[in-house]
Amino acid sequence: xxxxxxxxxxxxxxxxxxxxxxxxxxxxxxxxxxxxxxxxxxxxxxxxxxxxxxxxxxxxxxxxxxxxxxxxxxxxxxxxxxxxxxxxxxxxxxxxxxxxxxxxxxxxxxxxxxxxxxxxxxxxxxxxxxxxxxxxxxxxxxxxxxxxxxxxxxxxxxxxxxxxx
Amino acid sequence: xxxxxxxxxxxxxxxxxxxxxxxxxxxxxxxxxxxxxxxxxxxxxxxxxxxxxxxxxxxxxxxxxxxxxxxxxxxxxxxxxxxxxxxxxxxxxxxxxxxxxxxxxxxxxxxxxxxxxxxxxxxxxxxxx
Numbered sequence: 081x082x083x084x085x086x087x088x089x090x091x092x093x094x095x096x097x098x099x100x101x102x103x104x105x106x107x108x109x110x111x112x113x114x115x116x117x118x119x120x121x122x123x124x125x126x127x128x129x130x131x132x133x134x135x136x137x138x139x140x141x142x143x144x145x146x147x148x149x150x151x152x153x154x155x156x157x158x159x160x161x162x163x164x165x166x167x168x169x170x171x172x173x174x175x176x177x178x179x180x181x182x183x184x185x186x187x188x189x190x191x192x193x194x195x196x197x198x199x200x201x202x203x204x205x206x207x208x209x210x211x212x213x214x215x216x217x218x219x220x221x222x223x224x225x226x227x228x229x230x231x232x233x234x235x236x237x238x239x240x241x242x243x244x245x
Numbered sequence: 246x247x248x249x250x251x252x253x254x255x256x257x258x259x260x261x262x263x264x265x266x267x268x269x270x271x272x273x274x275x276x277x278x279x280x281x282x283x284x285x286x287x288x289x290x291x292x293x294x295x296x297x298x299x300x301x302x303x304x305x306x307x308x309x310x311x312x313x314x315x316x317x318x319x320x321x322x323x324x325x326x327x328x329x330x331x332x333x334x335x336x337x338x339x340x341x342x343x344x345x346x347x348x349x350x351x352x353x354x355x356x357x358x359x360x361x362x363x364x365x366x367x368x369x370x371x372x373x374x
Contacts, residue, residue, distance in 0.1 A: 190350030
């Protein structure tokens, strides 16, 4: 094999690797695993989030927590809950690769009774562009991915308010 | 001595006869150099011939795959809910789940903090006596 040919192949391989890394996101993970057996999946599109934002007086059952500011800032939600042992490891590995390639920062990690929960965010000090929660038990993996432009203080307030209820 | 213009105006036959009149001396080692140059050319051509056919084809296939990934429009998944109220309820449930998981983490941190505080309290008491 000539040297220029080797260079071309190397460049193409690098291009493919970059493409595959770039292609890895909440949507691709959702599309890959949402139809598998023993998997429950939820996807809410940006259009649906816009519709939710137009519902007047949206509030939770007890009326204490206002989700509206965060909901209006969301543009996509992907949830995969898998109890399929055959895919759990792959799902977890792919989610971790996505987290790494997406430059997510670890927000919290908790290990309790065989369950490991990790939460990650990506964005700036004031704005969250993405949130990922990955919870893994022996037989169950949950992947939650939120996309949007969420004000960090609103998001943290919402989670802490939910926590208080 | 002929000028350049005169030489250029000579016919090929005249040039040939002039060359035959006074044969030029062959530089020393020219034959060896020509032989080496021809051998080198032969080696290069041999290597080119040996490059397997699959290499350019596989390179083309990889390029085509990359182009397909870039060009093809990425179709999005279908919305799980048609009703915004149901979607809203799901979002609320999701935030509840996130909070619960976070709450578990906070509880663990509190327990750890209490375990750290206890020896500190004992040390403080001893020191105050």
